[in-house]
Amino acid sequence: MTNARTTAPFALARYRQGDDVVLGLVAGERIRPLEAADLGAADLNAFLAAPDWDRLAGLAQTEGPWSSLDDATLVAPVEPRQVLQAGANYRTHVVQLIMGGLTKGDPDGTPDEIRARAEKIMDVRAASGRPFIFLGLAQCVVGDDVALSLPSYSEVHDWELELAVVIGREAFRVDRADALDHVAGYTITNDVTTRDLVFPPDVGDIGADWFRSKNAPGFLPTGPFLVPATFVDPSDLAVRLELNGEVMQDATTAELLFDVAALVSTASQTLPLLPGDLLLTGSPAGNGQHWKRFLRDGDVMTGTIEGLGTQVVRCVAEESA
Template sequence: MTHTPPTAPFALGRYRQGNDVVLGLVAGDRIRPLGEEELGASDLNAFLAAPDWDRLATLAEAEGPWTALSEAVLTAPVQPRQVLQAGANYRTHVVQLIVGGLTKGESALTPEEARDRAERIMDARAASGRPFVFIGMPQCVVGDDVPLTLPSYSDVHDWELELAVVIGPEAFRVGRDEAMSHVAGYTITNDISTRDLLFPSDVGDIGADWFSAKNAPGFLPTGPYLVPAPFVDPANLAIRLELNGEVMQDATTAELVFDVAALVSTASQTLPLLPGDILLTGSPAGNGQHWKRFLRDGDVMTGTIEGVGTQVVRCVAEAAA
């Protein structure tokens, strides 16, 4: 797969060399390996604990063992120990789901009643200052070099393109005013969700089954790049997902109910966020539930976030047992 070069002066990527995966520095249309000597740290997460971007900027301009980016097979650029996910963080997205009767307990409402209720819910959330964060499984993080296998137990697998924050120095109970100093960079994650597993019919009002709905193998395609925080202003980035060339999601991060600082601070109140962890910021309107169109064998999703890159995810049906 050929990836569009990053627009940032440089970025980090991980790519395959035989059976191994190598950390690399991407500058323009070239990539070079980063060993411990070049990185100044034992591995990626150790580097992110105290990122020295000036060191990499020098390497980006230096002679070295560069390879054409078009010849590299990129995989997920991060190796998180924890995955945190922000829910219901785009106003229009949540309103769409509730108006469409696509959340638990909304089927008895008229569209007008549902919209009014949805807007009141989102206004109250924004006023409360309390983001909603849940956990994902790090083993679901893969690169877009891995096809997305659609499990055969459902026909309603959905997309959720998201800006993902990559944690730098460990963050534990940090305030919003200091949260951004714990952000190393950004990447792209598509939070795949199986809709009919989200609200099980046999558990009453216990709540959502986030584990079953969102953690099948490969359900967090991520990358292709980790773009350093100094090159990205997360406040107003265009975010767009195309399905087989048709635009399904088209928004900006300016629509976030809670910004990156608020999300990092909130997540860090419960447990330490570790270097290399990722925090998904939420997905805008335009999911498959809204369009009544879910993922099928042969589908191609192209997700682009301004300044962060473009990922291309190919879907395949699960092989028959």
């Protein structure tokens, strides 16, 4: 496939060279490998701890060992040690889920009454001033070079296209005013979710099972690029997901209940965020739970976030993976 472009002057990617995966610098239609000497750091995460983007901007102008981006097989552009995820961070998304029956029981009342309760829930969340954040597993992060294997234990696997923050300098108990200083860049992640495992009936009111519902192999397709934060304004980016060419999600990050600074600050109060870690900002409306259409063998998800490129994820039934 043709690798969908980022509009940034340059970005980072990881791609296959024979049996190896190497870090690369992307500029326009070209990609070139980056050695430790090029980075001025031992590896990607070491670079992100103190990123020298001017150094890479200079390399982007050289006659180095460039090749066509179209010929590169890109993998996930990051190697996070931790993945943190913001939940319930788009009002319309949560209202749609509740209206669609994704609760700890069947919705009770008329559609207008259910919607009113859902809106009140989001009003309370906003007034709390505290984002809701949970953990994912780094081993689920893959590139869109890997087909999404749909586990056979469910038929309600869903999509959630999200803006993902890539942490730069370690962040521990930072305030919101300083939080963006710890962001190295941004990428795209699709937070795939098995809906009937979110609130398993056998645990009553104990809570949501985020581990089983969100951490099957390959459930965090990420990339294709890591775009430096200096080229991205995360406050108003178009977010769009198409399923087999049909638009399912079409929103903007201006709808975020809590912005990137609030998410980074809140997550950092509990544990240090490390260079290269991913922090997902939440999914906008338009998931399969709303459309009553879930992922099937042969489906193709095309997810685009303004300025960050496009990822294409192909779905296969587990039996034919």
